[in-house]
Amino acid sequence: MAKATNSLPRTIAAHAILLLYTVIALAPVVVIVINSFKSRNAIFRTPLAPPTAETFDLIGYQTVLGQGDFLLYFQNSFIVTVGSLFLVLLFGAMAAFALAEYRFKGNTLMGLYLALGIMIPIRLGTVAILQLMVASGLVNTLTALILVYTAQGLPLCIFILSEFMKQVSDDLKDAGRIDGLSEYRIFFRLVLPLVRPAMATVAVFTMIPIWNDLWFPLILAPSESTKTITLGAQLFIGQYVTNWNAVLAALSLAILPVLILYVIFSRQLIRGITSGAVK
């Protein structure tokens, strides 16, 4: 590998660019979080100032936690995200393994077909999906959301994981076969642990759009008992009056779970990379 040059101006330039990017990326989040702790007047008067003793106000959080079933919304979002993530990773990894490991007629075509979903946005099929859900009685259930998100996440997952699985050495799988492993055990005991970093990457890519999605919850599951957090937060955005305190507080709270999941996966990612050095 080429050695990074250590000249001072280059280092400063690189850090300046990275810092700028960090500021741009974090600014909206920071603004949301600091304003969620301020009174309504303070939000409009000095939107960029951090809360002071006079402007500090938890009214937003009180509204969010007091009004509506916010804990339920959280729970719904969590169930949908984790459920979809589990199914995407399980089925995606299995399909990727089959595509990477076995030579069968139509292997390439099957791979292309499964990757097609990356290029065609699933939202184009919203009407058909809604009809399908109505026909199968799944409207206003979390199952509907989990199914749709699983379908949405699978193509990218299969595409990325099959590339990684092709890199797992054939000898290793053959050694497993000689050691008496069934194909299922080769998949679960040998291949999955070795592609863990890729799994973590896919998990992060899959999770965030699901957590943030407003479209499908609004269309497929808008009932009170199945609202997700993003949908729930809309409660405070009215046509004429918007309860900014509550909106900002809800958004701040919504960041937390996804942040926790991200930390878990990124730790896996790092551990995966270091144990990947084993070869």
Add this chain to the structure above:
Amino acid sequence: MATVSLKKLVKRYDNLEIVHGIDLDVADREFIALVGPSGCGKSTTLRMIAGLEDISDGAIEIGGRTVNDLPPRARNISMVFQSYALYPHMTVRENMGFSLKIANEPKAEIERRVNEAAAILDLNHLLERRPSQLSGGQRQRVAMGRAIVRQPDVFLFDEPLSNLDAKLRTQMRTEIKKLHAKVQSTVIYVTHDQVEAMTLADRIVIMRDGHIEQVGTPDEVFRRPATRFVAGFIGSPPMNLQEATVDDGKLRFANGSSLPLPRQFQPNVAAGQKVVFGLRPDDLYPTGHGINSGDDADVHGAELPVSITEPLGNETLVFAEFDGHDWVSRMLNPKPLKTGDRIGMSFDLSQAHLFSAETGRTLRG
């Protein structure tokens, strides 16, 4: 422990036939080496024995039982791969005990067998490490340890030493030989390195283009190669091979030079027959610097110009020009030579080989 038989074994990929109906019987506790250039089908044959490749035609028997349709785990074999193929996410101990764990052996038994294998291979102090923390030679030993703990009927080795440097390879070669002496099981060993095959094997199978060229002990394949290919493949530096025509008790070469027709071949050739003459570097030596293995009457002398020398310390390889080609000879007790020097060379024709130019088969009676 078991015998292995290949019966008219064929491997085809679509319409391309890779292995053309080979027959081979491996005795119990025998060390067999499959050797040949890359693409000769030796690895494919090994993988068919292991059950990692389907058999297109023919049969494989292990211990008298036909195993054609059995998965690898039901064949009671173990295999050592060129890339070691250690499980990177497991410690050495877990790697070695994995097959037993899968087979639901009791913990104490796994522990006992892993420790036993570790003791044989001197791996005791490495058991808690991961493959990434081991050197190439150590990884190779772990791979062998993993094979031993299963106590298989047959050990299969697929070019196990190819990834090691030259020094380590020599060392591991000795270890494999010791290991075979200790565990006393049938071994089928694939390699492209004829030195490995010669030093390790009880019998060598030389393969080429999906056929078996010759099966024999190292001594047989070296002294009595059945074909021109075997003659050129076994031995280092390789045998000198040149086409010649039989002419009135002489071998006449393309550019007019000639040698007496070796006595042992006289009854087997006819005048005008095209042959390939072969002489090992050991049997072509600067006069006084080699060993005559036969009758003095069979030694033919000629004065030849030296084209190049390769000093190796204890001996020197001398390339001398004869009939327009460089012939390599081995000079014992070497003395300094320069390019262009003319030296007296001895052709020990009692050790010469003749092959049919047409079929490549030996003309030995």
